[in-house]
Amino acid sequence: MFASPLALKNAAAATVNFVRLSMDAVKSIYASTSGTLSTPNTLQIGHQMTTAVEGSDRHLVKIAKTVLDAQSRPRTVVMNFTLSVPRVGIARVDVDDVIAELKEFLVTANVDALLRGEL
8 A cells, every 4th residue: 555645746846745535445546735626636546457367457547637727717637657567478677667768758858749749
């Protein structure tokens, strides 16, 4: 089980504390202590574990941040990270490689290209 609060750094390197709001057998939902009901900042961690011997387990981390636009309408940005790992044939070092490669990809220039719709 992950800690509560879960302390994460934002883009400004400020610590954002997420406290667990709920949890069941397959997911936990956290919310930032600095968020409000109208502008929540949430984190969800979930798992879908396979029952097949050679199947894949799926792990999801979802972060959503809501802000108010110039007309005080809520607008939400969401980022999902799904890690799907076959139970057979993939070593932990392989998982570490894809995580490192994705982190390397998510630099400002590449995110800007994504936001422009580039492929």
